[in-house]
Amino acid sequence: MSENKRLHNIEFSVLDLAPILEGSTAANSFKDSLRLAQHVEDFGYKRYWVAEHHNMPGIASSATAIVIGYIAAGTSKIRVGSGGIMLPNHAPLVVAEQFGSLESMYPGRIDLGLGRAPGTDHHTARALRRNHQSDGSEFPQHLAELRSYLKPATPSPVRAIPGEGLDIPIWLLGSSGFSAQLAAQQGLPFAFASHFAPDYLLPALDLYRKNFRPSQVLEKPYVMIGVNVIASETDEKARWLATSQEQAFLNIIHGKSGQLKPPVQNMDEIWSPYEKTLVQKMLHYSVTGSQTTVREKLQSFLDETGADEMIVNTHVFDQEERINTYRLLAEAVKR
Template sequence: MTQKQIHDIKFSILDLAPIVQGGSAADSFKNSLDLARHAEKWGYHRVWVAEHHNMPGIASSATSVLIGYIAGGTTKIRVGSGGIMLPNHAPLVIAEQFGTLESMYPGRIDLGLGRAPGSDQYTAHALRRDLRSGHDFPNQLAELRAYFAPDQHNQRVRAYPGEGLQIPIWLLGSSGFSAQLAGKLGLPFAFASHFSPEYTLPALNLYRQSFQPSEVLQEPYAMVGVNVIAADTDEKAQWLSTSHQQAFLSLIRNKPSQLQPPIESMEHLWTSIEKDAIEKQLGSSVIGNPETVKEKLQAFLDETQADEMIINSHIYDHNERLRSYEIVQEVAMKTR
């Protein structure tokens, strides 16, 4: 088998719509649209935004609304969810929302689905979510897919718009559950390597071993998430990465905050236990200058044999974030 090269695969963007210290959600949305427009120009394949709740540093809680805003401000790049946390919603509502989006922006909408709450326990209750409903995810997924099926005349409840639309459905996961389910259903699978690196290879192997061809896919299609903090020098990239590290530190301490500006050193902020936990969770991050980024992305591709990489660059300064994505484009995509 010919070894894949990074310029052979697709690259996409995971935008967490960060709200930075001193900024606002309005600023975040403007930046997300600006990033998507640059991504479209640079040749990225898709932009996804993720559902999170009760997070002062993430503005994408109304995920479907933000998808519509980004799709409406671009012309050809795919836009979707990475992901919608299906247990938080009635499947009919998601079918109608994404049926609306697909009707507005035909051929450009992706529906990535997760089974986690995307929130803490108290927020889950506020969302009127049955905390056991994650176990019912396969049934919720089947119900959702039925709403998109054509000519469901025997159904008492039907999705308008939604019925008969070909909206790609992805399963997202950070463990083996969704990997196996995606394989059995013949759906594309996206693994959250950007925060669960140690389970990446087991999950990908499980997906590929479980895969059964379907009307959607004849062969497995796997996408992996990668944190990339790229800059013109390794030193600058390491400095920029401290914003992301601070964000994870705030989560570990159960005190989520707006995205903080970079600092010279994390040593005075975290304990040795916290440092080990964060380095483990962010272990697959790619941080460095263009040559370092190119080398590490290729090494990660060699390891995973992914079909696509979706890049998360959680950077405080918007212009530095744009530059990071531009570097990925220069080292991984320009040779196409």
């Protein structure tokens, strides 16, 4: 599957959930995200994506297009985009106008990653979607409508200005076979959310690659996988930092949301053996450790998936340690 790919031959990017730390604010989260983006730009990462989530006290990126503009304005060359915009939450025309505006302001640097999930709970989804279906069944139609607004001007009573005629790369994001199949049919790049939903990764990639149809956008399949990485100078320190991530995923299985917590000395005092198993299963495509450990584990993921790109998420409480993870990772994969 890997075609003898090595880490230094693929692209690495950053997925930022704009975490709000326990005891902090969204304002501080945005400042931290911008500073991280400026650092990873210097480290050589290809793109910096932020994700749409709503009604979550620990995530500040609900107004995703605004955050993208803020990050793009404070950087100069790294691509900035959405990982992703949850399309059923929005009128396709509005998305076309928003990203047309961003592309016009920061030409050649904007990505539009699209998902079909609500990115929130049922009640908030209803508040966002109004009269839309809640099962994602309208996603292909919404995608077609959005893409029509971005085509060169044609006789139409409705036009996306800015937006029409602009070259804004569209990605489909998913955690199942639905988006994999649709991306293959449309000849679009595909990103899988293996950083929190690892179970269907390999079948989805196989489905995408086997059914891929070349398009004007893409001649052959292009796959990006999500991974969680926490790197430090030693395996022991990295494991300690990773307890913030483990607490966050423990909240997920409890159906709770909250701000990112500081690390703890012993997770066994917090979770049960069963909960530990569930969290570790969700974190299958995650790696915690020194540069050597990180490099070896990521190469194993690459051998398994044959990915063309990895997008890295890091749940670390301390901002300096978060930046340090991306520095150590960049050094590790270049070796």
